[in-house]
Amino acid sequence: MRVFQCAVMGSGGVGKSAITVRFINGSYLEWYDPTNRKQFSVDAQPCLLEILDTAGIDQYLTLNDMFIRESEGFILVFSLCQRDTFEEIIRTYDAIQRIKLPEGNQRVPIVIVGNKSDLVDEREVDSTEGEKLALEWQCSYYETSARISTNITAVFENIVRQLRRNDSLKKE
Ligand code: GDP
Ligand code: MG
Numbered sequence: 001m002r003v004f005q006c007a008v009m010g011s012g013g014v015g016k017s018a019i020t021v022r023f024i025n026g027s028y029l030e031w032y033d034p035t036n037r038k039q040f041s042v043d044a045q046p047c048l049l050e051i052l053d054t055a056g057i058d059q060y061l062t063l064n065d066m067f068i069r070e071s072e073g074f075i076l077v078f079s080l081c082q083r084d085t086f087e088e089i090i091r092t093y094d095a096i097q098r099i100k101l102p103e104g105n106q107r108v109p110i111v112i113v114g115n116k117s118d119l120v121d122e123r124e125v126d127s128t129e130g131e132k133l134a135l136e137w138q139c140s141y142y143e144t145s146a147r148i149s150t151n152i153t154a155v156f157e158n159i160v161r162q163l164r165r166n167d168s169l170k171k172e
Pocket of ligand 1: 148
């Protein structure tokens with residue numbers, strides 16, 4: 001079975017761990033298997049996804065570079081309730097392009113995630129802004145809530161589909 005490696009990146013407190021736990025475990029903010037692997041099926045085909053939850057190391061840029069090198073796909077998370085976290089994923093995107101494009105990758109699989117969609121009254125970033133960025137980067141955009149479990153599976157299915165598409169392009 002193909003094992004895909006993806007990294008969940010973004011500012012501290014946006015919900016990277018909450019999203020990972022919700023996906024792996026189906027629970028909210030509880031302990032989970034620290035290996036962060038999940039076997040699941042996308043489009044009736046099984047795969048194993050290894051998720052690097054880049055917890056608490058956001059400020060160490062050299063470590064971030066190492067995570068980027070070791071991953072094939074990226075889930076860039078910001079909080080819909082905190083504009084500066086939206087700006088932060090743009091910096092991470094630039095780092096990904098800088099590191100991945102020279103490795104001969106044409107297109108790097110990326111999903112942009114605006115988390116905490118349940119906090120409707122605290123929203124600072126518009127849906128149209130996320131959609132616009134996704135159009136520019138030719139990737140996908142989802143608004144999620146780890147708390148009430150909205151769109152979590154869709155995010156990971158989407159990254160697997162993009163990773164598979166890259167595999168089939170490499171074969172051609
Ligand atoms: P990380 O630093 O990016 O890993 O963020 P965490 O997963 O630790 O989450 C930071 C805080 O944000 C947690 O204490 C949660 O209470 C809160 N949080 C995470 N996801 C959500 C969400 O979808 N909705 C709401 N309301 N709060 C969330
Ligand atoms: Mg965390």
